[in-house]
Amino acid sequence: MGGTPVSDAAGLRTIRTEIPARLDRLPWSRFHWLIVFGLGTAWILDGLEVTMVGNVSSRLTEPGSGIEITAGQIGLAGSIYVVGACLGALVFGQLTDWYGRKRLLLITLSVYLIATAATAASFEPWFFYLCRFFTGVGIGGEYAAINSAIDELIPARYRGRVDLAINGGYWLGAAGGALLAVVLLNTAVFAADLGWRIAFLIGVVLGFAVLLVRRHVPESPRWLFIHGRDREAESTVEGVERAVTEQTGRQLARPEQSITVRQRRSISIAEIARTAFRTYPRRSLLCLALFLGQAFLYNAVTFDLGTLLSEFFAVGSGAVPYYFAIYALASLAGPLTLGRLFDTVGRKTMISGCYLGSAALLTVTGLLFVGGGLTSWTFLVMLVVTFFFASTGASAAYLTVSEIFPMETRALAIAFFYAVGTAAGGVAGPVLFGRFIESGSAELVALGFYIGAAIMALGGIAELAFGIKAEGRSLEDIATPLTAQQDQSSS
Known part of the structure; x- marks a missing residue:
């Protein structure tokens, strides 16, 4: 020690x-x-x-x-x-x-x-x-x-x-x-x-x-x-x-660094809140933007995909699970394929790219949807490509919040931003899309895609503005523990 x-x-x-x-x-x-x-x-x-x-x-x-x-x-x-x-x-x-x-x-x-x-x-x-x-x-x-x-x-x-x-x-x-x-x-x-x-x-x-x-x-x-x-x-x-x-x-290999800490039994909620919003306000805004974007988009599409396919493409209820399985596997492929780049190319470039890229693809999907240029399968292709990137960005939201706050606040920080993002975007997304689908209007459904694209784009912009280069860095280097003394030293 x-x-x-x-x-x-x-x-x-x-x-x-x-x-x-x-x-x-x-x-x-x-x-x-x-x-x-x-x-x-x-x-x-x-x-x-x-x-x-x-x-x-x-x-x-x-x-x-x-x-x-x-x-x-x-x-x-x-x-x-x-x-x-x-x-x-x-x-x-x-x-x-x-x-x-x-x-x-x-x-x-x-x-x-x-x-x-x-x-x-x-x-x-x-x-x-x-x-x-x-x-x-x-x-x-x-x-x-x-x-x-x-x-x-x-x-x-x-x-x-x-x-x-x-x-x-x-x-x-x-x-x-x-x-x-x-x-x-x-x-x-x-x-x-x-x-x-x-x-x-x-x-x-x-x-x-x-x-x-x-x-x-x-x-x-x-x-x-x-x-x-x-x-x-x-x-x-x-x-x-x-x-x-x-x-x-x-x-x-011999460890290259040590850290000096003052042990504590617990950290008060008030101190955790001060840390998140006074010490790291930019990081808090970043996490809110990332979680709101992914919660809105994913819950909207996931909960309403079946009715969307049935109402606009006449896909039978028995076939919907097959469409959903393809959509889900594409969402899995994104993090598995691109994950390594988050440790090499870097967090900031990859997260902003995934959020902004999926926003652009979602906008194109909306334009094609309202133009009547999609079949059930070409619509699925657009979703597969879009959520290949969107899923990677969504997974990175959890990675981000778990890395950029001090260790004593890490679990509650994840919980807080998950809860806020899910309560806001996760509830509003399905309700809004459900209403648009129920209207039978392709223009309104396309508007739902545009809204989702805008919220994802905000997440990408927030990453460009406030993102942290965390790749390859110790957690204690990214966010010094509240219990750590300032005289960290090499050993």
């Missing part, structure tokens, strides 16, 4: 540690794959959840489904899910910064598992609402805990591509949910009151498997040493270094 620790009356100390540099210098190994699989699958669960509900919604409203619920009540359940996700993000985001990443990762996933299993047993609308609310709470809490843990455990030179790939995993779940719905809703295979229940239970099985893997993911050493558990942090890092050395056969 280095230096002479100085204790206060509470037993907390001022220490100098090389742990961040030791974690950042590690070569890629099986340990890092454990982090990817243990944490990244939560996004797959969310994609599966949102898509599955959209695909089974028509079955739920049919006689013989086992639950008497209307289309309007299905829409209300979707809104309740979003509210639960926002509240879960805020509550668990705070708890993640207070009580640690690993503990909350296990709690939030357990909440999701229980609520989703209960959803499969729904018998009345009120019970369905309740289950969807707590499913959202669990998923929202996952967002804050997962992105914090990923960025604190993955070496700086890999952080961009890994974070984007994991966040993009949402679309793997979405595509899987769409294709599973084709089989589960086939009454020749499953009874009308059974197939949709199995759809939710699949999420439970996947979530339980993730829970077993996640038990082996260590607590963030960065969180440990700041919260007075530096000996545990040291032991954790030593174990990781030993495993990585054995797996790779490579000797580890």
Whole structure:
């Protein structure tokens, strides 16, 4: 650790540690794959959840489904899910910064598992609402805990591509949910009151498997040493270094930097708010712009794609899942293909390019749409190209907020900007597009595309103005921890 620790009356100390540099210098190994699989699958669960509900919604409203619920009540359940996700993000985001990443990762996933299993047993609308609310709470809490843990455990030179790939995993779940719905809703295979229940239970099985893997993911050493558990942090890092050395056969380089921190048990919400909006106001504006853009666009298109295809291109409900699966896979391909460039070309260039590029493509889509020059398949091609870039930018929004605020505020910052962006853009987008589609006017639908393009363009402009060059840099270099003393030194 280095230096002479100085204790206060509470037993907390001022220490100098090389742990961040030791974690950042590690070569890629099986340990890092454990982090990817243990944490990244939560996004797959969310994609599966949102898509599955959209695909089974028509079955739920049919006689013989086992639950008497209307289309309007299905829409209300979707809104309740979003509210639960926002509240879960805020509550668990705070708890993640207070009580640690690993503990909350296990709690939030357990909440999701229980609520989703209960959803499969729904018998009345009120019970369905309740289950969807707590499913959202669990998923929202996952967002804050997962992105914090990923960025604190993955070496700086890999952080961009890994974070984007994991966040993009949402679309793997979405595509899987769409294709599973084709089989589960086939009454020749499953009874009308059974197939949709199995759809939710699949999420439970996947979530339980993730829970077993996640038990082996260590607590963030960065969180440990700041919260007075530096000996545990040291032991954790030593174990990781030993495993990585054995797996790779490579000797580890000597860490080049250390940081001096004053340990604290907790950080007040007031101090977190001051940090975000007084110390880093430009960064806060950037995150608001990025999250608002991606939440508006993605929720608008995702929730309304089926009705858009049906109303304007006469695509039957049985074929919609295939269109959606192609759209989702394109949204997954973007982060997987372009993610490496975020660590080489750089954050600022790539994020602004993805936001502005998708805005331009969305504008072209609107022009073609109102001009009547699109078929269902050429329309899908335009969406595929647009969301190849838009999805990458959306994933980068989570990467950005998890990198550019101090460690003590990281989880709550993710939760806050997710909640604000989702509550504003995530609610307004589907409602606005739904009204435009319902009107039957191609001009109004095109206007919806133009509005989405404008909001995405604002995100791209904000990145150009306020973006941070975070590629390859230590998290402590991007945003100094609140507990860090100013006399950082090389060691």
